Amino acid sequence: DAKTTQPPSMDCAEGRAANLPCNHSTISGNEYVYWYRQIHSQGPQYIIHGLKNNETNEMASLIITEDRKSSTLILPHATLRDTAVYYCIVRGSWGAQKLVFGQGTRLTINP
């Protein structure tokens, strides 16, 4: 599985868009980009995933660069409840299905 690089921490003001970057320069053609978040002492929560097209759901948007070497998770109107550790993970859609978690980005939403 390709390795990802994320900033260790970020801050964002409540009500503003939070943009979380992720580098995955060694991603291969069949690997998806997944985003999860973990609120303190809870299990990680799935947010969104994509292969090469941009994706949007009720929680967030995922922007993947054309070369697929990086992506950005966008929380359009951050709230205090979005304070969490955000994990960017790349993984294939077949074969070994394990997710490999890095250190993630600790996002703090400030009032």
Add this chain to the structure above:
Amino acid sequence: DGGITQSPKYLFRKEGQNVTLSCEQNLNHDAMYWYRQDPGQGLRLIYYSQIVNDFQKGDIAEGYSVSREKKESFPLTVTSAQKNPTAFYLCASSLSTGGYGYTFGSGTRLTVV
């Protein structure tokens, strides 16, 4: 509602005792996983299973054992051979193909005294 249930939420054991953590899912997912998380750290894979009666070691399997006798259940035993068992344990499940995401349980916090 479908989901994945871990029990108990908190568990205390004396050093040298084996302890089994429960994980049950009613999502009809094929694959199940156990992760360990230490304070301030990411998740590390202990074991995973893609089908019933089959499982593979993850990155930190030493001192742990699992079984997968039913599709719905994937219990994890923390044995006395695990040198530092105090941690937060997370179970997850997923469909085995198609790039689907994981569903995680709420975790079991194990403290060994």
